[in-house]
Amino acid sequence: MLEGKKIVLGVCGSIAAYKSATLVRLLVKAGCEVKVVTTADANNFITPLTLATLSKNPVLTEYFKHETGEWNNHVDLGLWADLIIIAPATANTIGKMANGLCDNLLTAVYLSAKCPVYFAPAMDLDMWKHEGTQQNIAQLKSYNNIFIQPGYGELASGLIGEGRMAEPEEIIDFITADLKKNLPLVNKKVLVTAGPTYEAIDPVRFLGNHSSGKMGFAIADVMAKLGADVTLISGPSSQQTKSRSIKRINVTSAADMLAACEQYFTGADVCIMSAAVADYTPVDVATQKIKKNEDTFNITLKKTTDILKTLGSKKRPGQLLVGFALETNNEEKHATEKLEKKNLDFIVLNSLNDAGAGFKTDTNKITIIERSGQKTVFQLKTKEAAATDICQKVIELIKA
Incomplete structure (x- = not known):
């Protein structure tokens, strides 16, 4: 289902950003063309060089290429994508997406997109349970953005509960199943x-x-x-x-x-x-090989x-x-x-x-x-x- 898809992968500032490397690798292996857009904080958790090497495309963070004066066109990138996947999606980015705030390249690409958007939250337990976070997630669902449930387990703080970003393999399986569900020959x-x-x-x-x-x-x-x-x-x-x-x-x-x-x-x-x-x-x-001894062969x-x-x-x-x-x-x-x-x-x-x-x-x-x-x-x-x-x-x- 993912073959040939053009995918923008948004990576936010979370310890779970290390999983994004595996996610990129799996998407490329599935036949996708992947362009990664990171927030500035994400680059503290995983290097753009790693994601660029795996995706075979430059990683974009800023609106402008300061050394050349060029800009990264968020509109073109949003329209280019067949799918946007934001993983990990932090409480901060989820709040911006839910309320139409646009102060970085990733949220600008999100607001420009016409394609399906998947988001996989990653945050600590109390942040996850906060009423504001849950309201923002509900708001994103009302926009038909597609929610990928976080897992339960030990978190970076040492607490145990919900908030772990879904594993890359789970994200791939979820998106594949979601894309297939409305196809006419699914389950055939x-x-x-x-x-x-x-x-x-x-x-x-x-x-x-x-x-x-x-x-x-x-x-x-x-x-x-x-x-x-x-x-x-x-x-x-x-x-x-x-x-x-x-x-x-x-x-x-x-x-x-x-x-x-x-x-x-x-x-x-x-x-x-x-x-x-x-x-x-x-x-x-x-x-054994038949030798060419006779004029005719039947x-x-x-x-x-x-x-x-x-x-x-x-x-x-x-x-x-x-x-x-x-x-x-x-x-x-x-x-x-x-x-x-x-x-x-x-x-x-x-x-x-x-x-x-x-x-x-x-x-x-x-x-x-x-x-x-x-x-x-x-x-x-x-x-x-x-x-x-x-x-x-x-x-x-x-x-x-």
């Missing part, structure tokens, strides 16, 4: 297959196809953005997922892919089978197990199963037959006769055919855009 488990399979002839050679896996990887990434818990089973492919939350299972042969699919199919709510699985595999696989092949048909026979009520059909002739007829024989909810048809569609391209031209007979034809699009169309059809059927 999605299984996606992608890429080719390689059927071994000997330790060196194999039978394969031209699939790159681009379409399946695009579907997996879109599903993750929509809140789904995604497992991607991929044949040999150089593609990489954008989302770090996707669980990737690498396989080689059709038999490998069948075994992986059967392992994860039962727990999946949605299964999108976009892999180009071999229909045939060699009967015998040589244990390989006896046997059918592989039909993964899509196997899963279709096991599909439970409410489970969605989606297949792909790449055709070269009588496209709609063949796709509709496949839809019916394999008990699919819909099938995605593309044709090698359409320029820009098929293997290895960055674009695709698809037609979605549903069990009801409804057909939706899409124009040539990027595979990411086509993946979005496929995922929207899944959402539509889930809601139906």
Whole structure:
């Protein structure tokens, strides 16, 4: 959920500021671009050099760069951010935020922002319990700022109680869950297959196809953005997922892919089978490299197990199963037959006769055919855009 997010991290003057270093590291690891804004007091607890090194961006504290006469534009920074996280948020800064006071760069950025704002308080027990602090927190909540509950434990003063800033891992988990909660596929488990399979002839050679896996990887990434818990089973492919939350299972042969699919199919709510699985595999696989001794060479092949048909026979009520059909002739007829024989909810048809569609391209031209007979034809699009169309059809059927 955090991949690609632009985040302003506000750090205030609290002993808990040391935790901000770990928070920055976790945000960067999650794929965020992080810019840190500190109050002057925060720099007494953690050095700007530490936060700058971890965030890979300069740390900002003052309005003005005195050595150059330039200013740090709080408006641009507030509008740049997808999220603002203030951690630790001290009683002082919380009071300023709640009452619209603006006497430093951090509060100026806060007042300029249009994005969600999360704040994780850190203070001593008596400060935390003070009626003024609680009123200020309630005021911030009324502004739709998002409160991250502090923990209970030993405080810097030696007192024991509430007021400890939430741990960085807890903050990441809280924000991730909050971002996911309104997404259409939250709590849905999605299984996606992608890429080719390689059927071994000997330790060196194999039978394969031209699939790159681009379409399946695009579907997996879109599903993750929509809140789904995604497992991607991929044949040999150089593609990489954008989302770090996707669980990737690498396989080689059709038999490998069948075994992986059967392992994860039962727990999946949605299964999108976009892999180009071999229909045939060699009967015998040589244990040593076959030498080029003869003018001709024959390989006896046997059918592989039909993964899509196997899963279709096991599909439970409410489970969605989606297949792909790449055709070269009588496209709609063949796709509709496949839809019916394999008990699919819909099938995605593309044709090698359409320029820009098929293997290895960055674009695709698809037609979605549903069990009801409804057909939706899409124009040539990027595979990411086509993946979005496929995922929207899944959402539509889930809601139906």
